[in-house]
Amino acid sequence: MNPLINMLSHASRIGVIARHAFTQLVRMKVFYFLAFFAVILIGSNFFDLPQHEGPESAGINILRSIKSWSLGAMTLFSVVLSIVATALLLPKDVEDRTLYTILAKPVPRIDYLAGKLIGVLLLVFVSLALMDVLMTGILHLRTEMVLADQMAVAEARNWPAQDVALLKSDILAQGPTASLQGAVFSVFLRATIIASMAMLISTFSSSTLFTTIISFLIYFVGHFQADARAAYFTHEAGTGDGFWLRGVALLISLVLPDFQLFNVIDAVIEGQVLPLLILGKLTLIGLFYFVFYVIASWLVFARKEF
């Protein structure tokens, strides 16, 4: 077959399976969590922590609170969705024997895996996009309110124009910035890595529960990847404990992504700028682990018997 036609036919099948996985998850009513998100978002408006700064900072804490709660909820929902949805789809198809009917059609196993994973990622992406729209909308309104209050205070006190401009820029930096959108995209990239990892685990696991627990554990361990890498480079090679420690550290460093890299989101909550270079680096890391885990999943799944 012509390589181009072959590639298009792979892409078409992957698209069909991805659309189907997305529909399947949507019809499981997963979008109900958006109502919880809305409640969290509205609640975050009332978390006006006691502040020790001057009156010029009044309201800024609320903007930070909205971002912090929203991005925290996005992280939670995206991680849970990525792991649970991925862990659910494969074993369910095997249990219901629907996998037999799919693999009995001219469907390569890599297409099936990639389709399922892309379907889950599509769901996570749409969910994050909807949450982002809600967050950006509320944050925009609240920023406008804080800005109006502060400008009124500055005018009443006859602040110099230079100081007013500085205050305005400080407040706007806490609002819906491009860096905030970059932070949401980083949440998506992290979910991509986690979903791909859950996919790999579900190819050899025998139950949804096992995949879910192991995936959460690996997600947790992934936050210590940087420490493992440091342990590998600082410990002396040799025998005994040092040897094993280095071995485990090497394994963790190679197989798991460094989830601490995604802590840039915290800086964005504080109103700092997310440099494009960092975002590019995170994108490449996300893409690398997506491809790495999909290939590893395929190697396991291609030999699997049903």
Place this chain on the structure above:
Amino acid sequence: MTEATPAVEIRHLVKDFKTSFKRQPLRAVDDVSIRIMPGEVYGLIGPNGSGKSTTMKALLGLVAPTSGECSIFGKDSLKVDSRNEVGFLPENPYFYKHLSGEETLKFYGKLCGIKGAKLRDRVKELLELVDLEGASHRRIGGYSKGMLQRIGLAQALIQEPQLVILDEPTAGVDPVGSREIRDLIFKLRERGITVFLCSHLLEQVQEVCDHVGIIFRGKMVKEGRLEDLIAIEDQTELVMKDASPELVAEIEALIAKDGTAEHVRTGKPRTTLERLFLRETRSREETN
């Protein structure tokens, strides 16, 4: 004249499964060979756990043979392109409950690369064939067992395959549903589609199949044309109409003199497939 390529060719198939507790692997299929020519309806029968489903799965590439080869229309069944010409209905299938019957068929059709008007026409045609036009927009989750089997058969036929593999197509289906599926198999045979099925319902196998294989404990114990297998050469069959039970008891003595009984046909009696199956499996059970 060159011989046609067999629709199914299984050569010396052996399949061992690793077991968790025993060191010795479990041999599910032991040196099974099957050859099905295009247009034939082949029935593979055997008790539970005899290796029927494993043989079918090996043919579909769902399990890899330990040794031996399987091919579909000359193509290695481990290769994806061999599945272009195959439709498969597994035992007790459950399709995606969130999809309607029509959506299910469209999903499988798209997987086979069928699109647009061609797909719509094909889905309509198949829904008519399996008599599910009225339930095409209902969610699969609300389908009865018989309806599930019929939509399963429709999905197996979506890409117009030349070979259909049916694993226990009437399992758990009531007699009416079972007859409907039997009628569908007849329709497939009329269309020249090769059918490879395994079933516990021996009477149905006898009705629809022209070739039969009996598999027992992983080994093929009897195989051939159904007509040849069930014919008993050293007996004579006496077929009567309106004969009372008393008359049957004395029939041989009376039949020449008694003109009230109508002699319909005299020929070679045949055992039923069920009797043959039980004889073949029981005798082997006793010897083991």
